[in-house]
Amino acid sequence: MTGFRSILFDESGIGTGIDGQEAPEFFTDLNLDQVVASITAGREEYNLKPFFHTPLSRVETINYRHDILRDLENQALFGHIGSFAQKMRAMRGHLAQADKLHYKYQKQRWFLEAADIYCDAVSCLTHDLTLADLRSRGFLAFREYLTTYTKSGDFGTLLAEVRKLKADLSGVRYCLHIKGNHIKVSLYGSEPDYSAEVLQAFEKFKQGSVREYRFDFSADPEMNHIEAAVLDRVALRFPDIFSSLDQYCQRHRDFLDATIGDFDREVQFYVACLEHIERFKSAGLLFCYPAVTDRSKEVHGHEVFDLALANTLLRKSAPLVTNDFYLKDPERIFVVSGANQGGKTTFARTIGQLHYLASIGCPVPGREARLFLFDRLFTHFEREEDLQNLSGKLEDDLLRIHGILERATPNSILIMNESFSSTTLGDALFLGTQVMQRIILRDMLCVSVTFLDELASLSENTVSMVSTVVPEDPALRTFKIVRRPADGLAYAMAIAEKYRLTYESVKERIAS
């Protein structure tokens, strides 16, 4: 047997206890909860969220996943995986139904059908993978595993027996003679089809179209006790077939291979990602496999966007603005200022989302990106609660940032949004500067959205990014965040115009 263990983890990266993984703390701040909900929607049965809640620690594992995704971009392979998944789902449905049913021969038949679907799913997938042009280590190893498995005697028996039994059962034909309260079950003796004869006799009266009479009988898989009793008599009429069925169910109780079962679940991680981004691609938005590194902090991104926001706008068919960013050594910190409602928080979230999505080996929203593999990701966003207690809020802010700085390492990323906005300008400036200096000292990557222009030029490690407005109409936002010295004036002018308090406006108003 080869070394295949998981389609999600290379040998170095196998995680344990993933299934219980809750969403990280920062998920809500970055709207990643919405993103993951959107990606995994409709796949609840696979319980995929834990995989999305578990960032990877090694670049190799991320590349392992990227390679698999690249394989899956082949439409044919993607289709094969889709039909495999569909069959596996049908198989589980049959097993569940077998479990629910009461009558022995019915349970057994549903079990047999489940095994049949499983054999078909595995055989087809093996065949399809054999013909596929696979490049990724993950798929190559899985193919080898499948080939060995399907050649094994166990699978061979499972398959051969199910075929024979199904053929036998579909040949079962019997007659019911109903008279009074008796139903006699006999072997079918080629008695002529009386319906056909009657239909033919009355065919002559047909002219034009009249109402069709159809009688709906329950399509419920359950049987009533009369049907079950009839089935028992049918089994008596065909004793060999039904005892084979009985034995089959005993012998192959656990026919499902664990590795294949895991594959079926885990591969859905990729399928979900690819299907999700397909919706955006058809709207003209780009995704890319980012270059992920744990060595250099010179990150950049082109035409990146907030995936959660994109999802909302897509539903409204509204256009979306993308942004660019880069850091050159020794730059570490984006200080984002400028007009409110101008896309500052979105920009900060975007950088957080990109790094997180990269850390789980997903494609990221943007034309091209180079991202840093963090050890920890922190967010410091304004908390809505305790608005009436400003000192309590400031204290909470400080406690949280303290806790973050305690745990952060040079390999951590911090996304800050309007920290210390709840105090006086003097306090805010002082606290902001202090905290920023600590962050600089820690040499970590950071995005800080703030109204404090001064923070933008604190050191050579900070980069000033500004939200922009349309020059002719300052009240209109472009949602573009550009690398530029902070300048509060554009925003002030927009506000002034809105209240007709510009120079001309005021003069005019006074003059009148």
Place this chain on the structure above:
Amino acid sequence: MYMDRDFDQGGEISPNEAALTQDLELDTLFGAMAVGDKFLLEVAKRAVLTSLDEPEAILYRQHILADCLERSAIVREMYAIAVEAIEREKKVWGWGQYPEGMLHRSVEVIKQIMDLLRRLRKIADEHGAEFRSEGFTTLFRMFAGELDDDYLNGVEDHLRRLQFRDGILMSAELDDGNKGTRYVLRKPWNPKQSWMERIQTWGEQLFLRDRSDFVVQIADRDESGFRALTELRGRGIGLVAGALGQSTDHLLSFFRMLRSELGFYVGCLNLRDRLAGKGEPICFPEPFAAGKVILSGRGLYDLCLSLSVEERVVGNDVTADDKLLVMITGANRGGKSTFLRGIGLAQLMMQCGMFVPAESFRANVCDGIFTHYKREEDSSMKSGKLDEELSRMSSIVDNMTPNSIVLLNESFASTNEREGSEIARQIVRALLETGIKVIYVTHLFDLAQGFYLAKMDAALFLRAERLADGRRTFRLVEGEPLPTSYGEDLYRRIFGAA
């Protein structure tokens, strides 16, 4: 009724049905056809108001009607059979929601109807040869060919068997969940089994198993068991029950169709009898294809007037071939309106395949027959009346196609003559230029004179005849419009003053 389809009682009829009925007094005609029978009344309305637009289709009906006129007793008997079939079905009680209920009811209804089918067959056998029209020949050939004794006996055999006195036999297979499926009703082999089969059964009984091992018996109190048994039987007979249900519907719709179609001809027979009783002439008109402009006849009379008086009424001759405009002027009560109605009725009756009230008549078929008559009601409001007239005209124009005919009776007289004439002139000229035939009875001298002076080839001017002594003959003669009407004459006659 039609060469290529059944007479559809739910079909579309002319949008101007109400106006036609009122202006041509069609209720009198319908009444004479129905003689008090509600169903015949509906059929008459439907048929008369659904015009045919091909001369061939009209001739097809005329030939059938000719057969009917000659063999009226047989046609009436067939009609009675159709009526009885419908009546019998109503008397069979039953409920068709479940297969067994439907099967039972259908078997009962079909049994009742078989006897009527046999009677129709007998008529076909005995009298089929006496009928000459394509329509009847086809019908009788169908009876003779489709309903032969072997077939009818076979059907009755099935009806007996479908009562399942010996229980229901059906075959089944197992579906993917081992539930029974593909239930097929089976016909047991002849009870006299071959010796081989008998030995098999015997062997089975003796050596293999106790027969009762293969029998499921439902306990007396097992209600859900009996429900399940009913459902199981239903699965076996569902197909047959559905088919029988459909057959019943087909048979009934056949008889309904027969009743509707013969109903029309029976209505025609009633009308013929009534007219023959008072010696009024009828004739089969000669239809011409749309596109030609034909309108000629001798002794054309107002059928509805005749039906409402004791004596015979005066007929008129008309020769208006190649005339798109026929403008009728002249004395009040001089027969203008009855002449106009006579033309309308003849045109309408011709286009549904009937005979017409005339000694001879020929005309081209029209796509639409429209009437625009002066309405007597709400005479109080002059302007409102013109509005009403124009709005009616406008909806007529909405529905018109070239090749229509419109009968105007004192239209646009609700305003002064100058205005009325101008309105009418513009409308009429437009109609004529699009190829619509206009028959216009009018007092509007300005209008009539204008058209007369234009000396159009396609215009004919008729005048109510007045003899030298001032008496009216109720005949129309060709002649130019005259500035005065003959109201004075009428006044004098009625008031008897000089």
